[in-house]
Amino acid sequence: MTTATKQQSTKATSAPRTLMLIDGAWVESAKAEFLPVENPANRQVIAEVPRGRDEDVDRAVQSAARAFEKWKRVAPRERGKLLLKIADEVEAQSEALALLIATETGNALRTQSRPEAKSAADMLRYFGGLASELKGETVPLGEQVLSYTRREPIGVVGGIIPWNSPVILGALKIAMSITAGNTLVLKAAEDAPLAVLMMAKICAAHLPPGVLNVLTGYGEECGAPLARHPLVRKLSFTGSTEVGKLIMHAAADRIVPVSLELGGKSPIIVFPDADNDKTVDGVISGMRFTRQGQSCTAGSRLFLHRSIFDSLLGKLADKLSALKIGDPTDEATDMGAIINRKQFERVCSYIEDGLHQQGARLLLGGLPPREGPLAQGYFVEPTVFAEVRNEWRIAREEIFGPVLVAIPWEDEEEAVRMANDSHYGLAAYVWTHDIGKGLRTAHAIESGWIQINQGIGQSPGHSYGGFKQSGIGREFSLEGMLDSFTQRKSVTVNLEY
Ligand code: NAI
Ligand code: MG
Numbered sequence: 388m389t390t391a392t393k394q395q396s397t398k399a400t401s402a403p404r405t406l407m408l409i410d411g412a413w414v415e416s417a418k419a420e421f422l423p424v425e426n427p428a429n430r431q432v433i434a435e436v437p438r439g440r441d442e443d444v445d446r447a448v449q450s451a452a453r454a455f456e457k458w459k460r461v462a463p464r465e466r467g468k469l470l471l472k473i474a475d476e477v478e479a480q481s482e483a484l485a486l487l488i489a490t491e492t493g494n495a496l497r498t499q500s501r502p503e504a505k506s507a508a509d510m511l512r513y514f515g516g517l518a519s520e521l522k523g524e525t526v527p528l529g530e531q532v533l534s535y536t537r538r539e540p541i542g543v544v545g546g547i548i549p550w551n552s553p554v555i556l557g558a559l560k561i562a563m564s565i566t567a568g569n570t571l572v573l574k575a576a577e578d579a580p581l582a583v584l585m586m587a588k589i590c591a592a593h594l595p596p597g598v599l600n601v602l603t604g605y606g607e608e609c610g611a612p613l614a615r616h617p618l619v620r621k622l623s624f625t626g627s628t629e630v631g632k633l634i635m636h637a638a639a640d641r642i643v644p645v646s647l648e649l650g651g652k653s654p655i656i657v658f659p660d661a662d663n664d665k666t667v668d669g670v671i672s673g674m675r676f677t678r679q680g681q682s683c684t685a686g687s688r689l690f691l692h693r694s695i696f697d698s699l700l701g702k703l704a705d706k707l708s709a710l711k712i713g714d715p716t717d718e719a720t721d722m723g724a725i726i727n728r729k730q731f732e733r734v735c736s737y738i739e740d741g742l743h744q745q746g747a748r749l750l751l752g753g754l755p756p757r758e759g760p761l762a763q764g765y766f767v768e769p770t771v772f773a774e775v776r777n778e779w780r781i782a783r784e785e786i787f788g789p790v791l792v793a794i795p796w797e798d799e800e801e802a803v804r805m806a807n808d809s810h811y812g813l814a815a816y817v818w819t820h821d822i823g824k825g826l827r828t829a830h831a832i833e834s835g836w837i838q839i840n841q842g843i844g845q846s847p848g849h850s851y852g853g854f855k856q857s858g859i860g861r862e863f864s865l866e867g868m869l870d871s872f873t874q875r876k877s878v879t880v881n882l883e884y
Pocket of ligand 1: 551575606648786
């Protein structure tokens with residue numbers, strides 16, 4: 388956390404205050420301090436939330452630990468039924484949630500925030516319906532022995548989420564933890580806590596106190612003490628690789644299981660037969676341009692076969708220049724603003740780097756306008772650099788902005804080698820009509836999720852997670868919940884006693 392942000396938080400504002408959820412009650416932090424939440428599209432402070440610290444974390448974790456003793460004994464299908472009710476209500480309130488997401492994150496309502504709010508309901512419903520699948524096995528050790536396993540909840544889960552899709556990730560951690568019989572202390576991202584708190588309000592109306600606690604605060608002040616708390620038995624983190632490493636260290640100190648969903652620099656490989664409009668639409672969607680590229684799965688390295696390099700980039704530039712950037716709450720807007728000043732400056736510094744990189748060709752976009760309506764907020768236009776080399780900084784580091792690099796290739800092996808030459812391995816995209824080539828490439832790429840001929844977002848049901856430094860563990864699916872949010876116990880009975 389920069390000092391600039393911390394100083395900002397001590398300034399008094401007249402913005403409305405939204406409280407956090409501890410032990411079934413809506414509370415301030417123990418020190419009664421607040422932090423501001425800004426609308427990145429116009430830099431106005433829209434609300435203040437509590438600036439939680441150690442003592443608040445401790446209260447929340449103690450509450451979750453008490454609640455666990457009863458919650459773990461609630462029959463799974465009863466827990467699932469509550470999740471289904473919550474899902475219905477999240478769906479009923481999805482428009483208000485969507486507006487809140489758009490206002491605090493800068494993500495456009497039509498293209499991002501509304502689909503996100505709806506998917507959150509879907510996520511809660513998916514896991515709620517799976518409650519009775521928390522099954523164990525019997526082990527055939529012979530007629531004289533009964534040996535079976537149980538899937539038991541782990542205890543208090545510490546969940547930490549980022550700001551880029553706060554409600555869907557919040558819903559995911561809530562659904563997986565609580566369905567499996569754990570209790571949860573969820574730390575919202577300081578930049579996007581409001582819609583998560585609104586969803587928490589819906590949850591709290593259906594859950595016993597302490598089963599879900601939601602804290603607001605800065606990473607080092609509130610996230611770090613949660614990761615370190617001795618009563619937290621499982622950590623589930625989504626965010627940067629840098630912080631992911633700290634979380635894993637904290638987990639190592641107490642030997643608690645950890646799921647990490649971290650960054651990416653995912654490749655899109657386009658074969659010569661795929662030089663068409665559908666591919667271009669898929670590249671735009673895979674790169675998450677309409678979320679300003681702020682996605683862990685963004686396909687931000689575009690590997691184009693030399694024979695179609697200029698032709699496909701020409702089509703891409705045409706479509707990207709037609710995207711409407713501006714007010715996230717306007718129905719006509721395709722693409723909103725970057726989350727905050729720090730990220731905005733970071734993205735700009737990568738663009739600067741690309742502009743100074745000898746050999747790189749700016750195809751579209753560039754540094755953001757300093758005047759006019761877009762200068763009111765943290766807006767960056769879709770930016771594409773062509774003739775990029777895979778070893779340059781703009782091709783290696785996660786930019787987390789609408790900046791795509793296009794890299795030419797000539798043979799398939801070379802394309803795969805470059806795609807895999809990254810410390811990340813979260814997602815990948817392959818475009819070709821040749822099914823053999825497509826599958827061969829998918830199998831050769833070191834990533835947790837490969838899409839062939841599409842570039843959509845995650846759906847509940849498929850185990851999602853990264854290879855290499857993109858993370859460990861899988862979430863989003865039944866198997867993910869079973870493996871990451873329960874622990875197996877074996878019971879062996881001698882029937883001849
Ligand atoms: P971050 O990783 O710092 O923040 C994510 C969450 O972790 C927030 O709730 C934050 O408060 C918390 N956190 C921060 N420091 C912590 C600590 N020491 N202990 C415990 N919790 C802590 O991400 P940030 O700073 O917002 O973005 C930086 C970069 O991270 C982005 O440019 C992007 O590359 C990557 N990122 C990746 C995301 C993903 O979905 N995989 C999401 C957000 C960021
Ligand atoms: Mg950070």
